[in-house]
Amino acid sequence: LKSNPSNNEEKEAQTQLTKSDELQRLHSQALSAYQQEDYEAAISLLDEILAVCVWDAELRELRAECYIKEGEPSKAISDLKAAAKLKNDNTEAFYKISRIYYQLGDHELSLSEVRECLKLDQDHKQCFSLYKQVKKLNKQIESAEEFIREGRYEDAISKYDSVMKTEPEVPIYSTRAKERICHCLSKNQQATEAIKLCSEVLQLEPTNVNALKDRAEAYLLEDMYEE
Numbered sequence: 001l002k003s004n005p006s007n008n009e010e011k012e013a014q015t016q017l018t019k020s021d022e023l024q025r026l027h028s029q030a031l032s033a034y035q036q037e038d039y040e041a042a043i044s045l046l047d048e049i050l051a052v053c054v055w056d057a058e059l060r061e062l063r064a065e066c067y068i069k070e071g072e073p074s075k076a077i078s079d080l081k082a083a084a085k086l087k088n089d090n091t092e093a094f095y096k097i098s099r100i101y102y103q104l105g106d107h108e109l110s111l112s113e114v115r116e117c118l119k120l121d122q123d124h125k126q127c128f129s130l131y132k133q134v135k136k137l138n139k140q141i142e143s144a145e146e147f148i149r150e151g152r153y154e155d156a157i158s159k160y161d162s163v164m165k166t167e168p169e170v171p172i173y174s175t176r177a178k179e180r181i182c183h184c185l186s187k188n189q190q191a192t193e194a195i196k197l198c199s200e201v202l203q204l205e206p207t208n209v210n211a212l213k214d215r216a217e218a219y220l221l222e223d224m225y226e227e
Contacts, residue, residue, distance in 0.1 A: 023052060042062075050063065094113050102133075107141065137166050140159055140163045141163060179198075195215055
């Protein structure tokens with residue numbers, strides 16, 4: 001403006017300056033809300049800022065943290081993926097995405113994301129540790145599913161037992177393993193055991209279609225037609 005003053009440009013500059021002051025104020029409020037653990041308010045403020053500052057990786061990472069705290073991991077993934085593209089060598093974003101997918105039970109996507117982290121830094125301790133865990137679990141699940149396709153149900157049951165030992169902390173893997181063991185027991189005509197295990201799964205997930213079908217098959221073996 002000093003080099004080329006004109007009414008139009010002055011008006012435009014004043015508008016931009018006012019907007020910039022407003023965004024700085026919102027940014028301070030968002031940080032304050034985050035520190036006070038009011039994540040819902042922080043998200044709302046960050047939404048306003050990111051509508052203008054679309055390419056700000058740090059703000060996206062902060063909003064992702066808020067989503068995680070609010071129990072909305074899939075929304076966090078979206079922000080972290082953007083942050084991974086916006087900031088060079090963003091190993092931290094890939095690590096967090098991989099961990100979220102792992103907690104959600106999507107071991108294949110978790111493995112894919114943690115590999116991206118290791119491509120950037122093969123000595124990244126957290127990523128390497130997670131990679132070893134996910135790779136082992138992934139291999140066990142693939143192997144168990146291969147046994148099921150071959151009709152080797154005893155071997156599949158044994159392999160899914162190993163899955164539960166490999167990951168005892170994240171409940172979804174135990175539930176999935178039990179669901180698949182129930183399937184194997186039903187196919188193997190071990191009706192009593194199948195009914196028991198399918199019922200365990202259905203207590204946790206009453207609308208689990210696979211467990212309902214496999215328990216129905218087991219009931220048929222026992223001539224329990226009403227059930």
